[in-house]
Amino acid sequence: LQVASPVPQGPNKWHEQFPIAKGQRQSPIDIVTSNAKVDKALSDNPLKVSYSNNCCQSVTNTGASFQVVVDGAGTEISGGPLDSTYKLVQFHAHWGPLGGDEGSEHTVDGVTYPAELHLVHWNQKYKDVGEAVDKPDGLAVIGVFFSRGKEHAGFKPISDLFAKVPRKADKVDISFNYDPACLLPARRDYWTYLGSLTTPPLFESVTWIVMKDPVEVSAEQLAALRNLLWETPSGEGQMCNNYRPPQPLQGRLVRST
Numbered sequence: 001l002q003v004a005s006p007v008p009q010g011p012n013k014w015h016e017q018f019p020i021a022k023g024q025r026q027s028p029i030d031i032v033t034s035n036a037k038v039d040k041a042l043s044d045n046p047l048k049v050s051y052s053n054n055c056c057q058s059v060t061n062t063g064a065s066f067q068v069v070v071d072g073a074g075t076e077i078s079g080g081p082l083d084s085t086y087k088l089v090q091f092h093a094h095w096g097p098l099g100g101d102e103g104s105e106h107t108v109d110g111v112t113y114p115a116e117l118h119l120v121h122w123n124q125k126y127k128d129v130g131e132a133v134d135k136p137d138g139l140a141v142i143g144v145f146f147s148r149g150k151e152h153a154g155f156k157p158i159s160d161l162f163a164k165v166p167r168k169a170d171k172v173d174i175s176f177n178y179d180p181a182c183l184l185p186a187r188r189d190y191w192t193y194l195g196s197l198t199t200p201p202l203f204e205s206v207t208w209i210v211m212k213d214p215v216e217v218s219a220e221q222l223a224a225l226r227n228l229l230w231e232t233p234s235g236e237g238q239m240c241n242n243y244r245p246p247q248p249l250q251g252r253l254v255r256s257t
């Protein structure tokens with residue numbers, strides 16, 4: 001008897017409803033640094049990140065992560081691996097268990113980080129994110145690894161809001177000015193490759209830009225992620241381990257600055 005399971009099924013079952021889960025350009029991947037190819041073109045046309053500091057509208061509990069919804073006005077990236085301008089639409093994260101070191105989606109030579117932030121942008125050649133989301137050049141996501149260390153002052157205004165959105169669809173407005181660029185590492189070196197959304201519908205529409213340097217956040221800020229709750233097989237629980245493990249590279253090239 002096939003009963004609809006009330007809680008979302010884990011990554012190893014996604015292929016049943018989303019066959020593309022076994023596709024040719026799935027994400028995340030393990031980045032094998034010795035196989036990444038330095039591409040001078042990436043530095044010749046540097047990645048340009050120009051975010052405004054009043055673009056963040058609200059924080060929502062999506063039931064799978066927190067999501068800061070952004071008004072795309074003036075929050076653009078271009079250059080580097082991108083052939084056109086992309087606009088920021090939202091950012092969210094993936095993380096592991098309390099105090100653990102796993103939680104990131106991308107790994108670097110097999111090394112995991114406790115969390116990974118994703119800044120999601122859509123290609124301005126399309127009329128909106130809904131049209132862009134399933135096109136091969138539709139999205140660009142900047143991934144930033146979080147390491148455990150000193151408090152990240154820039155992340156604090158956001159991590160302080162998680163306690164206000166404990167349940168799915170809870171939402172709180174962001175009344176203060178906030179520039180998401182503060183979440184990027186100082187050194188802007190990155191790896192880039194063609195991949196996919198890391199959660200259903202797993203569309204193969206993402207140009208990934210994974211920053212090489214992690215940013216430090218405190219153990220308390222990582223713990224604040226668990227103020228977010230979600231449905232587990234044994235009822236409501238702390239949201240954690242919302243990361244997809246690395247997927248087959250399928251011969252793809254990873255380029256590096």
Ligand SMILES: Cc1c(Cl)c([N+](=O)[O-])nn1CC(=O)Nc1ccc(S(N)(=O)=O)cc1
Binds near residue numbers: 131198201
């Ligand atoms: C399917 C769709 C449409 Cl259409 C819209 N929309 O706003 O029109 N939004 N979404 C959802 C979406 O964006 N999912 C998404 C999933 C994973 C990631 S991740 N971890 O960064 O790979 C980024 C985004």
Ligand SMILES: [Zn+2]
Binds near residue numbers: 094118198
């Ligand atoms: Zn993500």
